Every structure is written in C-alpha cells, then in structure tokens.
Amino acid sequence: xxxxxxxxxxxxxxxxxxxxxxxxxxxxxxxxxxxxxxxxxxxxxxxxxxxxxxxxxxxxxxxxxxxxxxxxxxxxxxxxxxxxxxxxxxxxxxxxxxxxxxxxxxxxxxxxxxxxxxxxxxxxxxxxxxxxxxxxxxxxxxxxxxxxxxxxxxxxxxxxxxxxxxxx
Amino acid sequence: xxxxxxxxxxxxxxxxxxxxxxxxxxxxxxxxxxxxxxxxxxxxxxxxxxxxxxxxxxxxxxxxxxxxxxxxxxxxxxxxxxxxxxxxxxxxxxxxxxxxxxxxxxxxxxxxxxxxxxxxxxxxxxxxxxxxxxxxxxxxxxxxxxxxxxxxxxxxxxxxxxxxxxxx
DNA sequence: GAAAAAGTGGGAAAATGTGTCATTTTATGT
DNA sequence: ACATAAAATGACACATTTTCCCACTTTTTC
Numbered sequence: 575x576x577x578x579x580x581x582x583x584x585x586x587x588x589x590x591x592x593x594x595x596x597x598x599x600x601x602x603x604x605x606x607x608x609x610x611x612x613x614x615x616x617x618x619x620x621x622x623x624x625x626x627x628x629x630x631x632x633x634x635x636x637x638x639x640x641x642x643x644x645x646x647x648x649x650x651x652x653x654x655x656x657x658x659x660x661x662x663x664x665x666x667x668x669x670x671x672x673x674x675x676x677x678x679x680x681x682x683x684x685x686x687x688x689x690x691x692x693x694x695x696x697x698x699x700x701x702x703x704x705x706x707x708x709x710x711x712x713x714x715x716x717x718x719x720x721x722x723x724x725x726x727x728x729x730x731x732x733x734x735x736x737x738x739x740x741x742x
Numbered sequence: 743x744x745x746x747x748x749x750x751x752x753x754x755x756x757x758x759x760x761x762x763x764x765x766x767x768x769x770x771x772x773x774x775x776x777x778x779x780x781x782x783x784x785x786x787x788x789x790x791x792x793x794x795x796x797x798x799x800x801x802x803x804x805x806x807x808x809x810x811x812x813x814x815x816x817x818x819x820x821x822x823x824x825x826x827x828x829x830x831x832x833x834x835x836x837x838x839x840x841x842x843x844x845x846x847x848x849x850x851x852x853x854x855x856x857x858x859x860x861x862x863x864x865x866x867x868x869x870x871x872x873x874x875x876x877x878x879x880x881x882x883x884x885x886x887x888x889x890x891x892x893x894x895x896x897x898x899x900x901x902x903x904x905x906x907x908x909x910x
Numbered sequence: 911g912a913a914a915a916a917g918t919g920g921g922a923a924a925a926t927g928t929g930t931c932a933t934t935t936t937a938t939g940t
Numbered sequence: 941a942c943a944t945a946a947a948a949t950g951a952c953a954c955a956t957t958t959t960c961c962c963a964c965t966t967t968t969t970c
Contacts, residue, residue, distance in 0.1 A: 577797075577800070579779065579821070579824050579825060579826045580824070580825045580826060580838075581822070581823045581824070581825060581838065581840055581841075581905075583840065584958085584959095585958085585959065585960090586960090587959080587960075587961090588790070589916075589917065589918085590916095590917095590961090591917090591918090593957090593958070593959080595957085595958085596956080596957060596958090616809075616814060617811075662917095662918065662919070663918085663919065663920085664918095664919075664920075666918095668916095668917070668918090671916095686822065686823075687821065687822060687824065688817060688818070688821050689800065689803075689817075689821070690804075693818070703818070704782075704818075704819065704822045711784065711819055714812065714816050714819065715810060715816065715817060716814060718806065718813055718816040719822050735761050736916095749938085752948080753948080753949065753950095755949075755950070755951095756950085756951090757926080758927095759927090759928090761947090761948065761949080763947085763948085764946080764947060764948090830927095830928060830929070831928085831929065831930085832928095832929080832930080834928095836927070836928085839926095857932070
C-alpha cells in the first residue's frame with residue numbers, strides 16, 4: 575500500500591481552486607482512480623481522501639446501528655461536509671466554499687501527507703499548530719503509546735534502535 | 743545490520759541541494775534502496791531516514807485510531823514535514839524550503855550519523871548545541887542509564903576484568 | 911429573462927527543479 | 941613532497957511546475 579508523504583505549500587486561486595502539487599499527484603495516482611473525497615477535519619482543517627480510502631473508511635461508519643442516537647449523531651457529523659471531488663484538466667480541485675470557510679483558508683494552504691490521506695490547512699493555522707506541539711510532544715507520545723494496548727513501539731527488527739532511543 | 747556513523751561538513755548550493763558525502767553514501771547504500779524520507783527534528787534540525795527505516799517507524803503510527811484527537815495530534819506531529827526524497831544523478835538531495843527554514847540552515851550543514859538515521863543541522867546551531875553539553879554530559883549520562891532497566895554497557899569483552907582483579 | 915455569481919478551461923510568465931560539466935579542494939599512494 | 945585520483949563545489953542551461961490571468965459557460969437570483 576502506497577504512502578502519501580510530503581508537506582506542500584500551495585495557493586488557492588480566486589475561484590477557490592487548488593492545484594495539486596505534481597509530486598503529490600504522483601503519489602495519489604498510486605491509489606487508483608483520480609477521484610477524491612474531501613471532508614472537515616476534527617479541528618479547522620480539511621482531509622482529502624483517495625476515493626478508495628474513503629470507501630473503506632465510510633464502510634465502518636455505515637455499519638453502525640443508526641437506531642442508537644449517539645451513533646446516528648456520529649454518522650451525521652462524519653458525513654457533514656463530505657464532498658466528492660475530481661480534478662479538472664489541469665489537476666485542480668475546487669474546494670467547496672463552506673469547507674474553505676470552516677478551515678479558515680485564506681490564500682495559502684499547507685498540504686501534509688498523512689499516510690493514506692492528506693490534510694489541508696490554512697498555512698497560518700498549520701504553523702501555529704505545530705509550533706505549539708513540541709513542548710507537549712513527549713507527554714503526547716507517552717499517552718499515545720500507553721493508551722494503545724501494545725507497548726511503546728516495538729523496536730523494528732532489522733533496525734533495532736539503541737537503548738534510550740526516543741521518537742522520532 | 744548496518745549503522746550510520748560519522749560527522750560530515752557539507753555545503754548547500756543556491757537551489758537548496760545537498761550533496762551527500764561519499765563516505766555516508768556507502769553506508770546508506772547498505773540500507774537498500776536509495777530513497778529517503780526527511781523530516782523535522784524535535785528542535786531545529788532535520789532527520790534523514792533511509793526509506794526502509796521510515797517505513798518501520800511509520801507502521802506503528804499508522805495503526806493508531808485517528809478519531810481519537812490526541813492520537814491524531816500525535817500522527818500529525820509525527821508526519822509534520824515528512825517528505826520523500828531521492829537523490830539526483832549527482833547524489834544530491836533537494837531539501838524542501840520549509841525544512842531549510844525550520845532548521846535555520848544557511849550555507850553549511852553538519853550531518854551526524856545516528857545509528858539508523860542521520861541528523862542534519864545548520865553548522866552554527868550544531869556547534870552551539872554541543873558546546874552547551876559538556877558540562878551537563880555526565881549528569882545526562884547518569885540520568886539516561888538509570889532510567890533504563892539495562893545497566894550501563896558492559897565493558898567490551900576482551901578487557902572484562904575477572905572477579906577480584908584490579909586494573910593496573 | 912437579464913444580471914450577477916459561480917464554475918471551467920486554457921495558456922503565458924515567472925519561479926522552481928534538474929542535469930551536466932568545469933574548477934577547486936581534499937584525500938591517497940608513490 | 942609530488943603526482944594522481946576522487947570528491948566537493950559552483951555555475952550554467954534547460955525542463956518542469958506553479959501561479960496568475962482572461963475569456964467563456966453554466967447556474968443562480970431577482
């Protein structure tokens with residue numbers, strides 16, 4: 575399974591169109607069809623999924639029992655804003671106005687590959703977000719790995735890191 | 743298992759390209775493919791991973807449930823700036839502008855082998871960083887080894903003194 | 911139905927990335 | 941110390957990508 579990586583700086587044109595960077599496009603093509611689904615993120619940013627990834631993701635949500643009110647509320651949230659997109663002949667996607675507004679996108683966005691999806695942030699918001707983290711990162715890392723049943727990253731076999739090794 | 747070692751002094755050209763030192767290249771080749779992933783370090787420096795090492799690191803992160811916001815924050819922090827790179831025909835890698843800026847790289851960088859990855863520092867920042875250390879180093883070493891369950895490295899075999907033996 | 915707004919397509923200019931090579935510097939062996 | 945080879949650096953030309961702009965079509969609104 576291919577992996578989407580990279581941090582890209584792009585500008586939105588006056589009509590709200592975003593030209594996908596060539597380097598990212600190559601990676602996206604590895605996921606098959608040139609169709610995407612974009613959606614609101616948990617906080618003010620957007621997530622762009624290759625269609626195949628979205629289908630996989632939404633299949634899980636579809637399976638939730640809608641007669642349970644909390645599930646139904648989650649479903650509603652999950653689908654709120656989800657929009658299918660396909661790039662035009664110049665590899666541009668038109669971002670829905672409501673999502674541009676939600677993410678506070680002005681002119682420049684940062685696109686960050688996140689494995690099987692990409693996040694699209696207003697540049698300023700993105701920089702604020704990652705500049706806040708470092709102080710918290712150690713605690714965040716500990717919490718993250720202890721909340722998962724598996725112990726902290728098992729040292730990968732061939733590349734067993736030395737004792738005292740810390741991510742990343 | 744190969745190990746990346748050495749401290750190298752290199753210059754970045756006007757386009758932000760870094761020629762990997764020949765001695766380091768040989769070591770990197772031992773990791774397989776000539777593809778890398780570069781990322782922000784915890785403080786203003788960059789980390790360059792052989793692709794295979796990166797894949798091991800990210801495999802653990804991939805498994806986290808992104809609907810838990812703290813997990814997602816961790817993922818984002820982990821991926822922030824991660825960019826795939828492959829050297830050109832002259833064994834140069836093009837450092838992304840955003841990362842050059844992040845690490846405060848001007849003209850000269852220090853590349854430091856760190857077992858399964860290398861750190862890339864702006865030379866000046868690097869010298870400042872290690873010039874701060876020496877006073878702290880003994881304490882740092884103690885803290886490090888007492889916080890780990892394993893004892894400090896056993897003296898290498900040939901010189902392991904027999905019980906009761908006293909060194910000259 | 912007319913005017914305005916929004917969406918689409920194309921393309922030129924600027925910016926950026928890439929390949930190649932010549933020159934300088936460093937390392938190595940005699 | 942010198943000659944030779946290897947590596948590092950700098951410079952340039954070329955290719956690609958990005959951005960910005962304009963004109964046209966479709967949809968919405970009054």
